[in-house]
Every structure is written in structure tokens, then in C-alpha cells.
Amino acid sequence: MTVRLRAHHLLCMLTFIGEGYTPAFSRNYRRIAERLSAGEDIELISGPDDICAPLISETEPHCLRASVEDRDMHAALAVGELFGRKLVPGERIVPDDTFLDDARAAFLAGESRAACAGCEWFGLCTRVAEGGFAGVRVGRPPLGGGRT
Numbered sequence: 137m138t139v140r141l142r143a144h145h146l147l148c149m150l151t152f153i154g155e156g157y158t159p160a161f162s163r164n165y166r167r168i169a170e171r172l173s174a175g176e177d178i179e180l181i182s183g184p185d186d187i188c189a190p191l192i193s194e195t196e197p198h199c200l201r202a203s204v205e206d207r208d209m210h211a212a213l214a215v216g217e218l219f220g221r222k223l224v225p226g227e228r229i230v231p232d233d234t235f236l237d238d239a240r241a242a243f244l245a246g247e248s249r250a251a252c253a254g255c256e257w258f259g260l261c262t263r264v265a266e267g268g269f270a271g272v273r274v275g276r277p278p279l280g281g282g283r284t
């Protein structure tokens with residue numbers, strides 16, 4: 137199985153600690169985090185993805201806003217830097233330890249965070265990163281960190 141993700145969720149998944157917009161959103165996201173942690177790969181897509189799914193039936197879901205597409209553009213550039221190439225929809229990404237270590241380091245250093253400008257979760261994600269990514273749901277727990 138493959139998890140379909142839009143580009144900025146390649147960043148959001150790094151600091152996901154189990155909570156989100158609504159209970160249904162969080163439940164779905166936690167299942168996706170388990171699948172990614174179990175080794176499923178990611179297909180990069182444009183537009184609403186598997187994480188957005190519980191929100192997409194809302195009236196005017198924010199997942200369709202131009203500002204969110206802008207986030208995707210910035211995130212694709214930043215994560216593409218990690219791979220040394222431009223990321224495009226259809227790309228397959230394996231969220232293995234190497235990818236997660238590199239992505240976490242870039243996130244903590246602020247090198248990949250142009251996509252986060254104006255996001256309501258900015259402070260929370262910053263605290264998670266500065267806390268050594270303790271409690272995150274995707275990937276193995278970082279050294280010294282554990283799942284909450």
C-alpha cells in the first residue's frame with residue numbers, strides 16, 4: 137500500500153504527535169502515521185491527500201486554498217533539496233530512517249520551513265522539533281525521545 141501525500145505534509149508528518157483539527161482528522165492521521173512507520177511508501181500528489189480526507193467534505197475546506205498550494209510549492213522545493221532534485225507529483229518517497237533523520241535536521245535548522253509561514257501550528261511544530269521530536273508518530277522515536 138502507498139500513502140498519498142501532498143508536499144507540505146512531508147514536513148507536517150515530522151512533528152505530528154497525534155492531535156489535529158478534529159477527532160476524525162486526528163484518528164485518520166494516526167492511522168496514516170502507523171502505516172508510514174510500518175514501512176509503507178509515499179506517493180507525492182498535488183492537492184488534497186490522504187491526510188486531508190476527513191476535512192475535504194467541509195464547506196470551503198482549507199485544503200483547497202491557494203495558500204495551502206503555496207505551502208506545497210515551498211515544501212516540495214525544501215524536501216527536494218534533501219534529495220538533490222526537483223520533486224514532482226508521482227514521485228515515490230520511502231520514509232526510512234535516513235530520510236527522517238535528514239528531514240528532521242533540516243526542519244530543526246529552519247532550512248525547510250518556508251512552507252510553515254503563517255501556519256497556526258507553527259509554534260507547536262517548533263516546540264516539537266526543539267524538543268528532539270519526542271512523541272512524534274511517524275518513524276522510529278528519535279534518540280532520547282519516546283511516543284506519548
Ligand code: SF4
Pocket residue numbers: 144147148149151207251252255256257258259261
Ligand atoms: S508549522 Fe504547519 S505547515 Fe509547518 S510542519 Fe507544522 S503543521 Fe505543517
